Each structure stands twice: as C-alpha cells, then as structure tokens.
Amino acid sequence: MREIKDAGQKPPKKPLIFYYLIALLVLFLLNALVFPSLMSPKVVEVSYNEFLNMIDEGQVKQVALEESSGQLVFLADVSEEGAETAADSGQYGIFKTGIWPDDGQRLLEQLRSDPDIQFTAEIPTQSNPLLSFIMTWILPVFFFILIGELLSRWMMKRMNKQMGGGFGNAMSFGKSGAKVYVEETETGVTFADVAGQEEAKESLKELVDFLHEPEKYAKIGAKLPKGALLVGPPGTGKTLLAKAVAGEAKVPFFSISGSEFVEMFVGMGAAKVRDLFKQANEKAPCIVFIDEIDAIGKKRDAGGLSGNDEREQTLNQLLAEMDGFDARRGVVMLAATNRPESLDSALLRPGRFDRRIPVELPDLAGRIAILKVHAKDVKLGDDVNWDLIARATAGASGAELANIVNEAALRAVRQGRNVVMQEDLEESVETVIAGAQRKNAVVSTSEKKIVSYHEIGHALVAAMQSHSAPVTKITIVPRTSGALGYTMQVDEGEKMLMSRTEIYNKIATLTGGRSAEELIFGKENMTTGASNDIEQATKLARAMITRYGMSDEFDMTAMETVQNQYLGGDTSLTCAPETASKVDAMVTQIIKEAHEKAMKILKENEGKLHELAAYLLEKETITGEEFMKILERSEGQTRE
Numbered sequence: 001m002r003e004i005k006d007a008g009q010k011p012p013k014k015p016l017i018f019y020y021l022i023a024l025l026v027l028f029l030l031n032a033l034v035f036p037s038l039m040s041p042k043v044v045e046v047s048y049n050e051f052l053n054m055i056d057e058g059q060v061k062q063v064a065l066e067e068s069s070g071q072l073v074f075l076a077d078v079s080e081e082g083a084e085t086a087a088d089s090g091q092y093g094i095f096k097t098g099i100w101p102d103d104g105q106r107l108l109e110q111l112r113s114d115p116d117i118q119f120t121a122e123i124p125t126q127s128n129p130l131l132s133f134i135m136t137w138i139l140p141v142f143f144f145i146l147i148g149e150l151l152s153r154w155m156m157k158r159m160n161k162q163m164g165g166g167f168g169n170a171m172s173f174g175k176s177g178a179k180v181y182v183e184e185t186e187t188g189v190t191f192a193d194v195a196g197q198e199e200a201k202e203s204l205k206e207l208v209d210f211l212h213e214p215e216k217y218a219k220i221g222a223k224l225p226k227g228a229l230l231v232g233p234p235g236t237g238k239t240l241l242a243k244a245v246a247g248e249a250k251v252p253f254f255s256i257s258g259s260e261f262v263e264m265f266v267g268m269g270a271a272k273v274r275d276l277f278k279q280a281n282e283k284a285p286c287i288v289f290i291d292e293i294d295a296i297g298k299k300r301d302a303g304g305l306s307g308n309d310e311r312e313q314t315l316n317q318l319l320a321e322m323d324g325f326d327a328r329r330g331v332v333m334l335a336a337t338n339r340p341e342s343l344d345s346a347l348l349r350p351g352r353f354d355r356r357i358p359v360e361l362p363d364l365a366g367r368i369a370i371l372k373v374h375a376k377d378v379k380l381g382d383d384v385n386w387d388l389i390a391r392a393t394a395g396a397s398g399a400e401l402a403n404i405v406n407e408a409a410l411r412a413v414r415q416g417r418n419v420v421m422q423e424d425l426e427e428s429v430e431t432v433i434a435g436a437q438r439k440n441a442v443v444s445t446s447e448k449k450i451v452s453y454h455e456i457g458h459a460l461v462a463a464m465q466s467h468s469a470p471v472t473k474i475t476i477v478p479r480t481s482g483a484l485g486y487t488m489q490v491d492e493g494e495k496m497l498m499s500r501t502e503i504y505n506k507i508a509t510l511t512g513g514r515s516a517e518e519l520i521f522g523k524e525n526m527t528t529g530a531s532n533d534i535e536q537a538t539k540l541a542r543a544m545i546t547r548y549g550m551s552d553e554f555d556m557t558a559m560e561t562v563q564n565q566y567l568g569g570d571t572s573l574t575c576a577p578e579t580a581s582k583v584d585a586m587v588t589q590i591i592k593e594a595h596e597k598a599m600k601i602l603k604e605n606e607g608k609l610h611e612l613a614a615y616l617l618e619k620e621t622i623t624g625e626e627f628m629k630i631l632e633r634s635e636g637q638t639r640e
C-alpha cells in the first residue's frame, strides 16, 4: 500500500463514526418531532362541561374508564353530518376529560343506561408498543443502512469511472485482491436491434442456443468453440452485437473492456483476469465479453527489449485461463476488435478464440435495414426514400447511418417541422460526408466562378465516360470541412469490384476539376482547390500498380501491404528502392494520361461547360436531373 499513499491517494473518507453520529441525531429528531403524531392517535382534553354538552348533543358514542389516570376516555362523533357518516371511524375523535366534580358513580350509571353510548373496557390511546418500536427505531435504521449502501456503491462506480478503473481498483489491492468490476448487464438490446449482419447474428445465435440447451449439443458429440472473436471496422455494431447476445441469452453477461486490464502495477492485470474467470466459473453458464481485446492481446514481441512486462503477463494469464476452463460448463467467451492483425496468434488458435465472426461494413440492403431500425421512433414524411439514401451512403458504417438519421431529425426540428423529410436526410448525408454548410462563409464572386467551372469539370468528365457513376448533385455551397463545392456521384447498384476501366475513369473524373480551371482560366491561373482530388487520384493510381496488379510491367506483384484492414487501410511499401522509383514514374504516367483525357473531353464540350457553369453559379446547387437535362439539350454529344 505504500506506493499508493505516496502517490497522494489518501483515503477520501472521514471517519465512519462521524456519519453514524449524524444518522443517530437525525433519528432522535425524527422520533421527537415527527413520529409521535404519526404513531399514536391524537387525544383532546375537554372540560367536564364540554363533555356534558357533547352527551346532550348525542355525539358521545363510546366511553371507557382509564384506570391508570382515573380519567374518562371517550369516543365522540364530531363530524358535521353526525350519525349518517359515523360508521367511518375517521370521523371520531378521542377525548379525555378530567375528574368530574359531582358523584362519579352516578354519572357512570347514567352513561351505562344510555342506549346510544357503549361502555367499553378500553379505548386505546396508545398504539401497539411493539409496532411503534419497529416503526420508530428499526425501520429508520434499516433505511439509513440502505441509503448508505446505495450511496457507497454509487461513489465506487463514480470513482472507478473517474480513475479509469485504475486507481479505484488499486486501492482495494491488498485488502481483497484485485477486483474486476464487471457489468452483469441487462442491456435490453436484442438481435432485432442489430440490422444487417445476418451471418454474424446466425453465428451468435448458435452460441446463445448452446447456452440454453447444452444437452442438445452434448448428445451428438459436438463441441462448441470456446470463444468467438468479432472483427470489423469501427462502428459496424460489434459491441452492439455482444450486447444483443447478452439480451437474448438470459444468462449472466460479464462485460469488460480490454483497457481495464491495463494496469499501473505489474501483476494487477493478471490478477484481474484471474478474478474475472473465477467469477465467470461460479456463475456458469454465462458469457464473458472482452471489448477492444487488442489492448491486452497485442502480439508479444520477439527479442529486443522485453517491452511491456505487465501486458505480457496479463495476456499469458488470459491464455492460461482460457485453456483452464471447461466449455462444457457453459462459459462462452466473446471478444471484439478492429485490429485483428495485431492480435497474438496464440489467442486465435483453436481452443481459444477459434471462431472469427466478421462484422463488415453493411451492403445496400444492410444500410436500408440499419436506417430503418434507427428511424423506428422518428416521425417520417411521406416522401422518404430509404433506397436513395442507402445508395448515397456506400461505405458508411452502422454508426454513421445512425448519426445520419439523428442529424436529419435535428434538422427537421431546427426548421420547425414535426416530421423528417427526404431533404433532411439528404442534407444530413452531405453533412456527414462533407461537413455542415457554411451559410455565412463569404466567397467572392470570382472564386465562386472558379469553383463552378471546377465542379462542372468533374461532372462533365464523369458524364462523358461510360463506366462511371451518374452525377446526382453538384453544389458550390461551402462546407465546414473546407470544401468549397463538390460533385456527388452515386452508383446505381452495389459495387463490390471495380474494373480497370472504372478506376481509370475515376482518376480522369478526379482530374476533371483542375482541367476545367486550366481550360477556362489558363494554366497560370490554376488554384489550390484541387488538392484533395490530387491526393485521391494518386492513391488510386498507386493502388492500381502496387496492389491490384493492373500494370503490364509489374503484373501481379504485390508491392504494398495493407497494415490494418479495418482502420483506414494504411499501406507500407515492400519493394526495393529502385522498384519504388519505377512505381512512382508509372503513377505519374497514369495520372498524366487521365488528365489529358479529361482535357480532351472538356475541350470537346466547352460550350456545355460554359452553359452548365453559368447555371450552377446562379443556382449554387443543382440536381443530377437538371444537369443531364442541360447536357442533353440540343447538340446531342456522343458518349465515348
């Protein structure tokens, strides 16, 4: 515990006795002020004369002689209506009257003989002593304990969050060993909330089924995988799927993030792994889910400095535990990562995470389904066309689609509407792709003119080539991403493969913007507006040669490898420097050719370029249909 204290981690608690004293004080106050009036019935003392009056008015119903005080206790109906509602005992008041001045015996006899007045042995003015003891002492104490317990749990949670699980846990080290704070969640998420991803769901349903009926599998001699690893790009629903499994399985579900094992002190991570599996074994059948497992499952380096001892120990412990538990008892391991290539191969071998469940970016049908799931609680206009939206969002993840639906709803609210229209969705697609509109950005007219020609340049080159996606929208409204305008092209169908011609045409389209600037304003007036086009075109051209085997010279040689398939897909060069310089030359060549092709197309259609650019400058945003209408008007250009 020394290091912890030295690190300035003083226990934040005041002495416990302090709290107990406060509790006791409150208890006394409550007993003195509040409870008496609640607990025992209120007794009113009246004078003897008043008592006689009440008898005369027929209000007195029951009388008893209280032996301890020698007083007369009586129950009287003091309601306005008198006898009619007298059945309701709430209408009675309890009264006491003192020693009567005249002969008591005579009064008592008189009362006895009155048929309206009952004479009883006792009218309780004090409630049951046991009950009152419970109410005034036991119950409040119980309450305090409950509140205290809840409070301390809440504080623990908060502390854990604030300190990233690190120090909060470290403080309990030594007392009770490392603790894993697992959520045994009731997520409320079901498979119905996960759209698309049918294969992944099938795979996971089998696991759930196994947990429900292990005998079915045992009978036939089938062994289920011990663990399943969900892999895929960020935002595709891996965590969501795991939560859905928890929601469906109806067995305890231990969820922990890989980073929670990463500890400051050597050995703590391993202790946590041990603890986790101990708990899981006790609760079997159950599911253990480790999110972002790459945080502990990274490849152990061979040689060199012995890197991160702590991490290695944690991983080793995890591997050992996974071997140790018996899958037949019904502990199923789930893990998720978007960096499968960085995982230690020992984690992936049979008997560990041997089932790999890919959770890929959704296809067209998947995107439609995801949009619909997230629009479930959103009020929609009649004109909403999910198909169009889904086609415009090729490559978007589930998380992005969810965001698009929400942005659209927010936009509808901003515009004072109570339903979401197609235009909201289209605008939010663009917001997600290109950033929000910058309504008050000042762009000078001359710059706007350049941007118009630039964008029409892209659109014209695209339209004049076969095998390129149709233009759906052109705009010169600036975006927060810095783009001064853009041309949107949406493929008609779902594209899995791209042909060489298609890539080539795409590069030509990308050079179309700059080409238009050159053609109209001259080479010396070209602008910086094409930087993003240039980057994209270069990437494509390079990939053609180094990864897609589309050059004659290098044929099907791989010269670049993708480092992480799911995160941006950065590549690293794997060829000799001489080869690299050859590749560079070839990339330049491809781009030059594409640029020339774009120039040629634009020169041939210069009239249309002027006409369309003027139209765009005036309208700022035009649709694909408007574009095609002007393009096909008169002249009748031939398509290549």
Ligand code: ADP
Pocket: 193, 194, 195, 196, 197, 233, 234, 235, 236, 237, 238, 239, 240, 241, 336, 370, 373, 397, 398, 399, 400, 402
């Ligand atoms: P990750 O794969 O990075 O773990 P998450 O599971 O955290 O992604 O997904 C983030 C959010 O994106 C989810 O909470 C959900 O709203 C949305 N989402 C992602 N994929 C889907 C899907 N297939 N169906 C419905 N919603 C999805």
Ligand code: MG
Pocket: 238, 239, 240, 291, 336
């Ligand atoms: Mg996740």
Ligand code: ZN
Pocket: 454, 458, 513, 514, 529, 530, 533
């Ligand atoms: Zn451009």
